[in-house]
Amino acid sequence: MELSSIKDAFDRVAKKQKLSSSKAQDVVDQVGREIEQALATIQSPCDQSTLFGPKSVLADLKFKLNAIRALEQLEGSQKELNSSLTKYQKVLKKLLNPDISKEYRNVDFDTQLVNQIIANHFCHQGLCDVGDSIINEATKPDATTLKSQLLEMHQIIEAMKVRNIQPALKWVSANGEKLVQIGSNIVLKIHKLQFVDVLQNGTRAEALKYAQTYFAPFASIHEGEFQKLMGCLLYAGRLESSPYSDLMSPIHWEMTTEELVRQFCTLSGQSYRSALSQKVADVIAGKKPEWQAMKQLPVAVQLSKEFQFHSIFVCPVSKDQGSEENPPMLLPCLHVLCKLSIIKLWKISTGTFKCPYCPSEATVDQCRQLYI
Numbered sequence: 001m002e003l004s005s006i007k008d009a010f011d012r013v014a015k016k017q018k019l020s021s022s023k024a025q026d027v028v029d030q031v032g033r034e035i036e037q038a039l040a041t042i043q044s045p046c047d048q049s050t051l052f053g054p055k056s057v058l059a060d061l062k063f064k065l066n067a068i069r070a071l072e073q074l075e076g077s078q079k080e081l082n083s084s085l086t087k088y089q090k091v092l093k094k095l096l097n098p099d100i101s102k103e104y105r106n107v108d109f110d111t112q113l114v115n116q117i118i119a120n121h122f123c124h125q126g127l128c129d130v131g132d133s134i135i136n137e138a139t140k141p142d143a144t145t146l147k148s149q150l151l152e153m154h155q156i157i158e159a160m161k162v163r164n165i166q167p168a169l170k171w172v173s174a175n176g177e178k179l180v181q182i183g184s185n186i187v188l189k190i191h192k193l194q195f196v197d198v199l200q201n202g203t204r205a206e207a208l209k210y211a212q213t214y215f216a217p218f219a220s221i222h223e224g225e226f227q228k229l230m231g232c233l234l235y236a237g238r239l240e241s242s243p244y245s246d247l248m249s250p251i252h253w254e255m256t257t258e259e260l261v262r263q264f265c266t267l268s269g270q271s272y273r274s275a276l277s278q279k280v281a282d283v284i285a286g287k288k289p290e291w292q293a294m295k296q297l298p299v300a301v302q303l304s305k306e307f308q309f310h311s312i313f314v315c316p317v318s319k320d321q322g323s324e325e326n327p328p329m330l331l332p333c334l335h336v337l338c339k340l341s342i343i344k345l346w347k348i349s350t351g352t353f354k355c356p357y358c359p360s361e362a363t364v365d366q367c368r369q370l371y372i
Contacts, residue, residue: 153268163197184263192229195229312372313336313372328370332367333355
């Protein structure tokens with residue numbers, strides 16, 4: 001959206017520049033024609049017999065040039081162009097934010113610690129090669145143990161995405177005692193996913209054999225869950241039309257994978273989220289009271305699914321989450337943007353602004369607040 005706004009502002013400046021150049025050229029051409037016409041009259045033999053001669057021609061030329069008002073026309077077009085350039089500079093300053101003071105503070109950091117945090121961040125994202133390059137350039141010893149743990153974690157995640165539970169089961173088997181100590185039932189959840197997959201894509205006999213092999217240790221501990229899974233056997237191959245159809249939802253794979261990653265990080269002594277994954281630049285640079293003394297953070301922090309208890313709105317333009325200060329607004333065309341995004345669009349337009357997602361135009365007064 002920012003690039004689109006910059007392009008629109010640039011197009012307006014380019015259009016104004018072409019108009020100014022065309023107007024200036026017209027004025028110059030008009031002045032040139034009058035001068036050439038006067039020169040031709042003076043050089044004409046017939047002019048020598050006139051009453052006043054060249055002086056009369058020059059006086060007439062002066063009168064015509066004054067009537068053209070060339071200087072005023074050039075100054076007017078140039079003033080309009082300068083005004084457009086000034087507005088364009090403001091748009092660039094507002095959208096590109098050349099002031100780096102918000103991102104930089106003169107603080108003495110532990111360079112080695114910062115390098116390690118950055119490297120760990122890339123390893124958390126599965127980009128261990130990038131993390132290794134940063135460690136090598138920082139001439140810091142390679143964190144082999146951490147890297148191997150995070151690499152194993154991402155291998156498990158990628159396998160779970162294609163519904164391959166073997167890497168997860170291998171890790172669970174190697175850490176079984178530790179998982180029991182923290183009261184985890186992740187093993188049952190993993191086998192449950194595979195059981196449902198076998199029941200839907202295989203035969204009832206294969207599903208029953210899988211249940212007898214892997215669910216026996218959990219039959220007495222999770223009796224209710226075990227009975228539900230046994231009931232699924234009646235609907236082998238048609239689970240989607242059964243009372244247990246919710247078990248086929250992909251959300252179960254996502255939630256189990258997320259829980260597995262959390263427990264992996266807990267047992268390996270690592271944070272579930274990277275230290276660089278929080279949006280804190282505005283908090284550091286904000287000219288408000290110290291954020292530690294506030295009742296709530298002055299910046300939106302993305303919550304995990306287990307902490308989301310109601311629907312939320314995220315502006316498709318600014319990607320900011322809706323809030324009391326920046327609520328969702330309904331445009332006449334029925335598209336929805338956050339209030340601050342609408343204000344930005346209105347400021348760079350002339351009274352009305354165009355919807356970013358359709359050709360419709362609207363004014364701020366026509367927008368209505370939505371309550372989600």
